[in-house]
Amino acid sequence: MTQSVTSTTVQEWIAHDPDPETAAELSACSEEELDERFGRSLTFGTAGLRGPLRGGPNGMNLAVVLRTTWGVAQVLERRGLGGTQVVVGRDARHKSDEFALATAEVLTARGFEVMLMLAAVPTPIVAFMVRHMHATAGIQITASHNPPGDNGYKVYFEHGLQINSPIDEEIEAAIAEAPPADEIPRAKVETGGMEEIRHYIARAANVRRTTDDVRVALTPLHGVGGDYALDALVRAGITDIHVVENQFQPDPDFPTVPSPNPEEPGATDALLELAADKDADIAIALDPDADRCAVGIPTSEGWRMLSGDETGWLLGDYTLSQIDPGPVSEDVLVASSVVSSRMLARIAEAHGAQHLETLTGFKWLARADDQIPGSTLVYAYEEAIGHCVDPSAVRDKDGISAMVLACDLVAALKSQGRTVQDALDALARRHGVHTTTAVSRPVADADEAADVLTRLRDTPPDRLCGYEVSVTDLLQADDHRRTDALILTAGDAETSVRLVVRPSGTEPKVKSYIEVRVSCHDDEDLETARGRARELQDELVAVARQW
Known part of the structure; x- marks a missing residue:
């Protein structure tokens, strides 16, 4: 001892x-x-x-x-x-x-x-x-x-x-x-608490803006969200719902999934099978305490889960589209975390709204409007499928209200003869192709994580993807972003790459969050631009795995 x-x-x-x-x-x-x-x-x-x-x-x-x-x-x-x-x-x-x-x-x-x-x-x-x-x-x-x-x-x-x-x-x-x-x-x-639960369900249902039909496939992944999610959807006028039956009731052993995290491989396989079988318009997976919401969509190549960033772009753009440009929108604020995509900042600018980047976690995102006096926070997200879509009701990530808003977005697009992929393509053409991923390195404890960051501070790479690197050490920040993290950026007006390296706040890991942005010209095929972005992303993944 x-x-x-x-x-x-x-x-x-x-x-x-x-x-x-x-x-x-x-x-x-x-x-x-x-x-x-x-x-x-x-x-x-x-x-x-x-x-x-x-x-x-x-x-x-x-x-x-x-x-x-x-x-x-x-x-x-x-x-x-x-x-x-x-x-x-x-x-x-x-x-x-x-x-x-x-x-x-x-x-x-x-x-x-x-x-x-x-x-x-x-x-x-x-x-x-x-x-x-x-x-x-x-x-x-x-x-x-x-x-x-x-x-x-x-x-x-x-x-x-x-x-x-x-x-x-x-x-x-x-x-x-x-x-x-x-x-x-x-x-x-x-x-x-029963009366307060009813108030919450009514408020979550109220984020819906349309009345168009939408067919939903749903799993709470053996967590507590199942009945509450059904109540909120029905109250919002969404009744065409199909659930993964053997994952619907709470079970602390999570027996049908390798991990109860909707982001992990295999966790949403049953959901996507159900969505395909029922010809659903959207698939929703809640995590075990229903504060996070993962979204699946049909594509020409089959069903796939959106990344947290993709859902963040869509819900952020949809929220801001409800606000008329002008003096009101200038006081409107959306927020995302330092490890999330920068596209939301571009979306906000296009809508005449403000954007703030905060530290990781909703204890910071939920306070974003404290940093900008006079602003009103209307939406915040982080890449780990956390979305705050009704900040005046819940100042934290909320999978159930996010689920209702995501279903509403799909219904609105469907009524216009458009798909979620169409909406993503439109954002890419307007703001550039953005691709994101993350690399995790397991560590024994916080001391080993600190050693990894110290080595990277002492000898950061001088170039990434052929571009000269700029290093921002958030330990040296004198504002709301001060934390143990490094931001490595490189690129030019057409192409930019970004790596954020930090110790995980919940697991023994050092995580590297990667984003690539490639401009998409009017005469260029969108898939060509995405292919270039993926090649650069693969280069960054290889670099991050060496740390």
């Missing part, structure tokens, strides 16, 4: 572990395993705490949940918010119900007015409720699209915004001062 992880530390944790199963599990661990579990604690990443279900401070377990909730309560009370209302929800993962109940019980014992959701709910419902009910905070027990063996703890403060710095650091510091888990008081709590 290392000096920082002493036998006394471990034995005290085990002695005060309120869960006999994790206490016994820790007692049977080797010294090496105990070093890994006690060498560091879970910290707030891009979207809260996430980790494997296991004993010790570096995992998700009852003791960690109790101590974290104690820390959240401490921070709220220090801010003069003791006794205020807090919403507590959960997804359908292993232990989520137990963790949500424990969270609510700790807050109730501290005198907070707690609304514990009566059933498993999508994460955006908790974000909506905090905003709608003017609650002080919201906590959702979820690990979103992580593997079945993980769980997590996501925190919202006022206005339904995810916590960011320095609040996350204040909570972590408070957790370090927390008493032993079995000594934290808990009190009985009642469940509720």
Whole structure:
């Protein structure tokens, strides 16, 4: 055992572990395993705490949940918010119900007015409720699209915004001062929330703008979104819906998919088969907590899933097309993250609106209009299929309202005799062909990730795809974009390439986000331009894999 992880530390944790199963599990661990579990604690990443279900401070377990909730309560009370209302929800993962109940019980014992959701709910419902009910905070027990063996703890403060710095650091510091888990008081709590759920469904349905028919194929990937998605679609007047039956009910083991992440290969195979069989107009996959939405479309070569960027371009353009150009549009703001495509900036300019690039994650995207006084955020997205299409209702990514808007877009295009591919082609001709992809390098821990970034800072490439490289180190930024990331750009007026390299905020990986833009001239075949862009993208992928 290392000096920082002493036998006394471990034995005290085990002695005060309120869960006999994790206490016994820790007692049977080797010294090496105990070093890994006690060498560091879970910290707030891009979207809260996430980790494997296991004993010790570096995992998700009852003791960690109790101590974290104690820390959240401490921070709220220090801010003069003791006794205020807090919403507590959960997804359908292993232990989520137990963790949500424990969270609510700790807050109730501290005198907070707690609304514990009566059933498993999508994460955006908790974000909506905090905003709608003017609650002080919201906590959702979820690990979103992580593997079945993980769980997590996501925190919202006022206005339904995810916590960011320095609040996350204040909570972590408070957790370090927390008493032993079995000594934290808990009190009985009642469940509720049905009326608020109905309000959310009505609001999600209301993002629809047309009344045209559309046939939908849908899967919630064994998550909690199924019934809520059906309710929202029907309320929006969309009734021709076909679901992947064996993926519709919540199942924390996600038995029919290799990964519950709609972006991963194989995750949407059954959905696309169903869409083809039913001759659907659009295919929708929600991730397990329904905060992300993946879109599939038919093409001349068969069905395919859109990238998060492609969906972002389409929904951003569709949203801005509803706003008349002029003084109003000049105050309208759309946002995308630093690792997402730059095409949304061009789309916004064409509509006379503003665009802001933020750090990765919706705790930053949802606050985009804070950076531009007088602006109104109407849409935000990140490449990892997260879309905020109704910021005045949900200041976070919301797969269900995004689903409704995507179906509405397809219906509108269909009524014009156009397809989604037609819309993508029109954007490419107007703003240039953009291709995007990402390369992930697994690392052992945060220290190894930092080493990779340090080496790249010390010796960045001097050329990419034959162009001289310009390096932007966001650690040196003095504005809202300051973070541990490097942006490498190169190119000219006709062709540009971009690489953003950063440590993942949720997984042990260093990720390289790649974008190529190639101008498309009026006399040029679109596929020729796309072919040139893909060749350059392949070059960048090969470079990124060397890091």
